[in-house]
Amino acid sequence: MKTIELFRQDVYMRQAMATVKAITEQKGKVLVNLDQTIFFPEGGGQSCDVGTIAGYEVTDVYEHDKEIFHQVDCSVDDLAEGQEVELNLDWERRFDNMQRHCGEHILSGIFHREFGGINRGFHMGDQYMTIDISLEEKPEFTTITWDMAKLAELETNKVIWQNLPVITRHFDTKAEAENLPLRKALALEEDITIVCVGAVENPSDCVACCGTHPSTAGQVGMVKIFKVESNKGMFRIYFEAGQRAFKKYQKELDTLTELGNSLSAGTDDLMNKYKAQHAKNQEARTQLYHLKKEVIRREVSSIIKEMSTASSPVIRHYDILTGDDLSAIARDITESIPKIAFLVHNPTNTVFLCSNGKIDCGKLVKDNASIYNGKGGGNKNLARAIFAKEEYIPTFIDLIEKHLR
Numbered sequence: 001m002k003t004i005e006l007f008r009q010d011v012y013m014r015q016a017m018a019t020v021k022a023i024t025e026q027k028g029k030v031l032v033n034l035d036q037t038i039f040f041p042e043g044g045g046q047s048c049d050v051g052t053i054a055g056y057e058v059t060d061v062y063e064h065d066k067e068i069f070h071q072v073d074c075s076v077d078d079l080a081e082g083q084e085v086e087l088n089l090d091w092e093r094r095f096d097n098m099q100r101h102c103g104e105h106i107l108s109g110i111f112h113r114e115f116g117g118i119n120r121g122f123h124m125g126d127q128y129m130t131i132d133i134s135l136e137e138k139p140e141f142t143t144i145t146w147d148m149a150k151l152a153e154l155e156t157n158k159v160i161w162q163n164l165p166v167i168t169r170h171f172d173t174k175a176e177a178e179n180l181p182l183r184k185a186l187a188l189e190e191d192i193t194i195v196c197v198g199a200v201e202n203p204s205d206c207v208a209c210c211g212t213h214p215s216t217a218g219q220v221g222m223v224k225i226f227k228v229e230s231n232k233g234m235f236r237i238y239f240e241a242g243q244r245a246f247k248k249y250q251k252e253l254d255t256l257t258e259l260g261n262s263l264s265a266g267t268d269d270l271m272n273k274y275k276a277q278h279a280k281n282q283e284a285r286t287q288l289y290h291l292k293k294e295v296i297r298r299e300v301s302s303i304i305k306e307m308s309t310a311s312s313p314v315i316r317h318y319d320i321l322t323g324d325d326l327s328a329i330a331r332d333i334t335e336s337i338p339k340i341a342f343l344v345h346n347p348t349n350t351v352f353l354c355s356n357g358k359i360d361c362g363k364l365v366k367d368n369a370s371i372y373n374g375k376g377g378g379n380k381n382l383a384r385a386i387f388a389k390e391e392y393i394p395t396f397i398d399l400i401e402k403h404l405r
């Protein structure tokens with residue numbers, strides 16, 4: 001005999017008694033069949049219910065060959081055929097599923113009503129839900145703009161505020177079900193459940209669905225869209241419903257408040273403060289760029305002057321300039337170097353070797369840096385050697401100078 005689906009009779013039933021029809025072990029999993037159940041098996045894009053059977057955790061529920069299987073965290077000997085057991089539903093998870101599923105129904109119904117969009121795909125993920133809307137029925141709509149999404153969102157929430165009834169009707173045949181104003185063609189031939197939001201003469205949504213839904217739209221709480229993107233000729237709508245939408249926007253407000261506090265702004269003038277801050281940053285960056293250019297120019301001319309009189313190679317250390325700045329200095333002094341010059345970047349223990357090309361800097365680094373556990377490379381004119389410790393740098397430079405004597 002088929003398991004009685006108590007969740008179809010009363011979607012709010014959180015606890016019930018049932019009799020074990022069978023308990024089996026398959027591939028290390030203990031599976032229990034009951035005469036009746038409050039656990040909804042996976043279906044219609046909705047994940048299964050969990051909870052406990054006789055105090056043992058229910059980890060999965062699915063339907064196979066019209067029979068409902070409960071995967072239970074116990075051994076086959078813990079329960080016996082004919083035993084009466086107490087079923088307890090994880091209500092928080094179920095209600096979350098109900099809010100999300102019903103929110104998806106209403107939003108899909110509104111996209112259909114307003115823009116002739118057909119829901120061709122539904123995903124209920126951990127982080128968000130998506131629906132793929134295909135614009136087919138109203139030729140005036142060829143795209144879904146953000147303003148259209150916002151309108152659909154508002155209309156969806158209006159249905160929620162009106163607290164319209166959500167009525168589930170069951171039909172034995174397709175022909176009977178087709179009398180209702182369905183937004184989507186039926187895929188099943190028999191045993192069809194239709195979920196209708198609002199009056200059947202003019203529903204906000206009417207579609208076939210086997211999932212669980214609250215009895216009124218108001219229980220969905222809210223629906224919030226947060227992204228629209230085009231996807232394979234359709235439009236993917238990212239959204240959340242119910243307590244998930246609420247929690248998401250609580251979190252977003254926290255971020256916004258933190259951002260506002262850091263800019264000494266309220267949420268109303270946040271954008272203006274941010275733009276002003278951004279403009280200041282841009283100005284500071286431009287100034288920094290010009291200052292650096294000037295410092296580099298002066299450094300180049302000072303090195304060239306030193307090289308024209310000094311007998312030993314130039315060695316200079318830098319703390320504030322970056323590695324890129326040192327490369328820029330190296331490029332500008334290349335022509336004037338008699339033999340070799342060393343530019344040391346202190347924060348990264350990096351030695352830049354530069355020459356006019358007669359001495360191969362790249363080869364010098366390749367042959368000698370590894371002696372002091374250094375690494376690096378480069379070309380004839382410019383090469384860099386990077387060391388793990390600062391103390392290797394003078395010894396390395398000494399070694400190179402000896403080579404070149």
Ligand SMILES: [Zn+2]
Pocket residue numbers: 044101102105195209210211212213
């Ligand atoms: Zn549904």
